[in-house]
Amino acid sequence: MNFITGNKHKVEEAEKIFLKFGLKIQHMNLGYMEPQGTLEEVARFGAKYAAQKLEEPVIVEDAGLFIKALNWFPGPYSAYVQDTLGNKGILKLMENVKNRYAEFRSVVGYCAPNAEPKIFLGVVKGRISNIEKGNLGFAFDPLFYPEDMDKTFGELTTHKKNQFSHRSRSLEQFARWYKNQSRD
Amino acid sequence: MNFITGNKHKVEEAEKIFLKFGLKIQHMNLGYMEPQGTLEEVARFGAKYAAQKLEEPVIVEDAGLFIKALNWFPGPYSAYVQDTLGNKGILKLMENVKNRYAEFRSVVGYCAPNAEPKIFLGVVKGRISNIEKGNLGFAFDPLFYPEDMDKTFGELTTHKKNQFSHRSRSLEQFARWYKNQSRD
Numbered sequence: 001m002n003f004i005t006g007n008k009h010k011v012e013e014a015e016k017i018f019l020k021f022g023l024k025i026q027h028m029n030l031g032y033m034e035p036q037g038t039l040e041e042v043a044r045f046g047a048k049y050a051a052q053k054l055e056e057p058v059i060v061e062d063a064g065l066f067i068k069a070l071n072w073f074p075g076p077y078s079a080y081v082q083d084t085l086g087n088k089g090i091l092k093l094m095e096n097v098k099n100r101y102a103e104f105r106s107v108v109g110y111c112a113p114n115a116e117p118k119i120f121l122g123v124v125k126g127r128i129s130n131i132e133k134g135n136l137g138f139a140f141d142p143l144f145y146p147e148d149m150d151k152t153f154g155e156l157t158t159h160k161k162n163q164f165s166h167r168s169r170s171l172e173q174f175a176r177w178y179k180n181q182s183r184d
Numbered sequence: 185m186n187f188i189t190g191n192k193h194k195v196e197e198a199e200k201i202f203l204k205f206g207l208k209i210q211h212m213n214l215g216y217m218e219p220q221g222t223l224e225e226v227a228r229f230g231a232k233y234a235a236q237k238l239e240e241p242v243i244v245e246d247a248g249l250f251i252k253a254l255n256w257f258p259g260p261y262s263a264y265v266q267d268t269l270g271n272k273g274i275l276k277l278m279e280n281v282k283n284r285y286a287e288f289r290s291v292v293g294y295c296a297p298n299a300e301p302k303i304f305l306g307v308v309k310g311r312i313s314n315i316e317k318g319n320l321g322f323a324f325d326p327l328f329y330p331e332d333m334d335k336t337f338g339e340l341t342t343h344k345k346n347q348f349s350h351r352s353r354s355l356e357q358f359a360r361w362y363k364n365q366s367r368d
Contacts, residue, residue: 033219033220033221033229034219034220035217035218035219035220036217036218036219036220036226036261036264037217042220045217070268070269070273071267071268071269072268073264073265073268073269073273075268077220077261077264080220080257080259080261081257083255084254084255084256084257084259085254085255085257085277089254089257089277092276092277092279093269093273093276093277095276
């Protein structure tokens with residue numbers, strides 16, 4: 001399966017997840033326009049565009065951190081916010097904020113040439129830490145405690161994180177569906 | 185001239201500016217996809233799309249607040265950030281930040297059917313206030329002191345703001361160019 005992304009961390013996570021399903025990844029970095037909008041809109045648009053361009057089936061993935069007390073900011077603009085405000089900016093916005101509920105969401109968009117895209121959503125619930133913790137993972141990982149855990153995503157190995165992360169959930173959903181429909 | 189926007193404040197500002205040039209505005213709200221990217225990319229894409237769709241010349245305008253100490257955040261995502269973090273979020277991010285330099289930037293994109301878009305940039309330099317001031321204008325206006333002024337954009341009437349705002353500069357540049365080339 002062609003996985004269109006510019007992010008090597010995502011490739012690494014996806015490879016390990018797909019192994020369980022006997023699916024192999026072909027990593028391609030195809031610069032494509034991302035619309036402003038929801039994760040679903042970004043994934044839908046990107047998958048359709050790439051499938052048409054390559055004339056092959058593709059998946060794309062878009063993810064974001066959604067913080068309830070900030071009206072779900074940074075959401076679909078997580079990458080931009082990571083590059084500008086960084087983790088320190090998020091912690092500053094969350095100073096003295098009691099409700100620390102947050103979700104990581106991942107949307108996989110799959111599209112075959114001349115077909116409509118399909119969407120797979122994975123969510124993991126959790127809370128924003130008071131300080132950055134851990135140097136594993138990437139981006140907002142050191143700020144995020146998944147529900148019922150005393151370690152942030154930044155303190156978990158890829159293997160451990162893949163057991164329940166938002167991205168593993170969307171990728172697994174896709175892989176299960178894909179295996180099923182190719183069996184028909 | 186068709187002005188494609190969903191923002192009635194922008195229409196009001198543009199009407200007054202164009203009056204000086206004898207240009208009339210036709211306001212149209214045509215939902216179009218905005219790409220993630222720079223203001224220029226958004227304006228270019230939007231103008232081209234709308235000109236093709238309407239089969240008439242159009243302008244679109246995209247603007248943002250660029251804060252130096254925040255790596256130019258919120259930039260092209262100003263509308264999203266206004267809707268989520270609001271002015272209070274920006275003030276929180278700027279707490280104890282000494283360098284308060286900021287710019288408002290506006291890009292007008294003009295496009296005729298079957299032509300390439302043209303871009304007009306207007307910038308106004310200034311600084312971020314320590315508290316919100318004024319209830320005129322809209323969005324981040326109450327946070328922004330233009331250079332050499334002791335009033336924020338939120339304390340200025342549309343008439344006064346139009347004398348030197350980013351949007352008046354981009355719109356006037358466009359209007360001057362448009363009048364000149366239609367005279368040829």
